[in-house]
Amino acid sequence: MPDAVAAQQDRAMTRWFADSAAADALRRSPVRALIVVGANDDILVDANARRLEQMIPRARLDVVADAGHALMFQYPVELAQHVDAFVSR
Helix, strand or coil, X not given: CCHHHHHHHHHHHHHHHHCHHHHHHHHCCCCCEEEEEECCCCCCCHHHHHHHHHHCCCEEXXXXXXXXXXXXXXXXXXXXXXXHHHHHC
């Protein structure tokens, strides 16, 4: 991915995290949340997923090894396993 695209995405996420109303809503969320990311995602940086995990009280972050941004197409079975494990808890 071009550096300019990555920088644009990073700026967008930084603005989103700085939105106090959105951040406050996430911090107050009473529901469990599953965040699934690809370890090799070239579009969304790992730090964004980790920040979401920290903001949402009942969040769980799962990282799919070798997956990229389109992990749902690359590894649909593994993604389904993560979802199944999460909802079974």
